[in-house]
Amino acid sequence: MYKALYRKYRPQTFDEMCGQEAVKASLKNQVKTGEISHAYIFQGTRGTGKTSAAKILSRAVNCLHPVDGNPCNECENCKQILKESVLDVVEMDAASNNGVDDIRELKEKVIYPPQSLKYKVYIIDEVHMLSKGAFNALLKILEEPPKHLIFILATTEIQKIPATILSRSQKFNFKRISIEEITENLKKITSLEKKSCDDEVFTLIAKSADGAMRDALSVLDQLLTKNKEHITLKDAMEVLGISSSELLFSLSKALVEKNVSESLFAIDEIYKEGVEFNTLASQILSHFRDLLLVKTLKDPNKIVYTTYLNEFRELAAKVDLEELLIIIDILKNLSVEIKYADNKRVVFEMNAIKICNRVIKDDLALRVKALEEKINSFGDVNFALNSFKDFSKDIVNNNSVKTTNVENQLNKSIVNDMKSDANINDLKDNASIEKSNQSDIIEDNGKVHNEGATITLEKINSDWQKLCQELISRKYNGFGRNIAFGKPMKFQDNILEIAFKEEHEFFYNFCSDSERKNILPDLLKDIYGIDIDVRMKLQKSGIDKLEEIFGKNNIEEI
Incomplete structure (x- = not known):
């Protein structure tokens, strides 16, 4: 039966593991000194070596002749564990054994000493999937564990594990494996399989794996099963379902240059290649991320893994940093939006046009x-x-x-x-005032001139244009000109109601802003000597017009 590469080339010692130097050093030291903990938590993203490390540790603690903290894999104990023929090392999947009864059954078994090994080792994968009751049952075991028992709990979501479990375990963080380390391992395995690949293939697989060695090996496995002695970059792109770098540069160049037609043509070419738009959205976002780094860093080689560095530099010279940030922001939103879109092509093309029509500060x-x-x-x-x-x-x-x-x-x-x-006609009609007409209510100093006069709506309306001009003379230029578009409609109980027509909504919004609410009342008090509360409203077509003609009390709302 064919064995997958990630199983066939699973590391057998800590030294064979890729990356995780801090984790390997600590675990090896514990094995050498015999200071073994009763519970470990291995946490990290998928494919970073958590299960491999757990299997190696299960052999190392039971090995009869450990070598510098590594299992020898030659003694009887190591061979039995490797053959999975010993009952003292148990692997459980918490996703399918997550009930309280499963852990209670486990609790009954762990009290018995191991049959042939020094330690009983329980490896529980995806431990965060346990139910609340199961975690409570597991806590009972961890509170007073037998000396012969070791738990190794692996998880990708440590935040879901109760603090009571975390506090009783040693935590090890498995980081994403670097692209360089993944690439080297892929080259070594390809050589062992007596096959060869373009160098760009290894880099492409390593970048797509997102730090997960298992994902990288799965892609390589799929490539090596092709009936070819040599794997080309085109083969890899077909397997991964991604577009070529040439098409990506064609699309990104068109977006940078705001060329709508070329952008849509490039999208069509990529679509014909069979690339999914979800994949393309993620890929073009990563492409512009690399472009941003090339634009901002003196030495981008350290974090930009590409053989097209010169092409990136050439394109980066054509776009400003501010424009790049705008493009990346739109692409970031696109990568989320397109996941739930029914017509993904339309959404992608719409956002491409939006990028081409972007506006910057200049x-x-x-x-x-x-x-x-x-x-x-x-x-x-x-x-x-x-x-x-x-x-x-x-x-x-x-x-x-x-x-x-x-x-x-x-x-x-x-x-x-x-x-x-x-030369604005409305302002001429509403705000132009002859100085000769001002003297009947306002003196040069803006004080009250008609003490004792009765204040009515008619009086305010007759004075309205002069009041607006007085606001302008008091340096409230914008307010004075905008309030002229309003009309005093009602004055009762010292409450003045000013209405704006529907087409003058902008001026209404400006004058009714809370920051300007005291400007007109202060002026009215100076002019008429009384406190007047000002209220503004926007007239809408229809009911407001009927109320104005027939009176509010005579209009019955349906």
């Missing part, structure tokens, strides 16, 4: 300036509002700036910086 500043120039030249407030809607929608959709930033920029562009002599 572009934003130019567009704001162009908008200002158009407003000043045409002098049309409706044009300004429509331009703002298109402008802000475009920018927000491209993930360049937040909506609040756009609004603040617009306040500066349209309102605060609007010239007092701008």
Whole structure:
């Protein structure tokens, strides 16, 4: 029967293990000194050697002739364990034996001494899968363990293990295996199998394995089963289901240069290669990560494993760091979004177009300036509002700036910086005031001039334009010009209600901001000598219009 490579070439001693130098040194030292713990927790990502280390330790502690902390694998005890013909070393899978009854049955067995070995060793894989009751039963064993008992608990999710179990165990962290170590091991095994591969194949497999030796060996196993003496890079890409570096560079170059058509053509070519869009999303994100590192590091060779370093450098010279960060941010969101999308191709293409239409700060500043120039030249407030809607929608959709930033920029562009002599028809109708008409309510110093006069809605309406001009004279330029678009609609019990038309929503939002709530009441008190509470509302088409014509009490809501 064929034996998988990760089983065939499983390390037999600590020295044969790839990586995990700190773990190996500690375990070997414990075996040499005889200071063996009753419980170990091996934690780390998949394929990093946890189970292999547990098997080696089970032989080392029972070996009759250990060699520098390693099992000799020649004595009777080692041979029995290797053949799996001894009952004193037990491997359990907690995923399928996770009930409290399973651990209680185990508890009854562990009290008996080993039959032929020095220690009874229980290796429990995926121990985090145990139920709460099972963990409690296991805790009872760990609290007062027999001298002949050793537990080795392996897990990929240590955070799910209760603190009471952790505190009674020695914890060993298995790190991801480096690309260099995986590559060297793959070369050695390929040579032993009397096959050969392109050097790029080993690097590609090692990068795709994400630090897991078992995953790398599984891919190599699949490649070596091909009826070929030599494995090419193309063979490896077909097995892994990934696109070629040439196509990736073609796509990334088009995205960097904001070339929509070339981007879509490159995506189509990759699609024809049979690459899944989930894989492509992850691959292009890693590709731009490498590009970012080449752009920012003087010596990227240490953490960028590629044979295309010159191509990366050439592409990095064409893009700014800020643009790279924007692209990576969009690709990061794409890698999450595409997992749950029904039509993955549409989602990928949509995000590619979004990248090509990205906006950076320099572009934003130019567009704001162009908008200002158009407003000043045409002098049309409706044009300004429509331009703002298109402008802000475009920018927000491209993930360049937040909506609040756009609004603040617009306040500066349209309102605060609007010239007092701008040719804007609405402002002429609502805010232009002749100085000769001011003297009937406001003196030069802005104090009350008509003491004793009755304050009515008609009085406020007749004074409205002059009140707006007074706000401007008091340096509230933006507020004074924007409030002119509102109209006093009701004055009762010292409460003044000001309404804005639906098309003047921007000016309503500006004036009703909480930071500006006291500007108009303070002015009204100075002018009329009484406290007036100001309330603003936005008129919507329909019911508000009917209320204005027929009165609120005469309108029945359905």
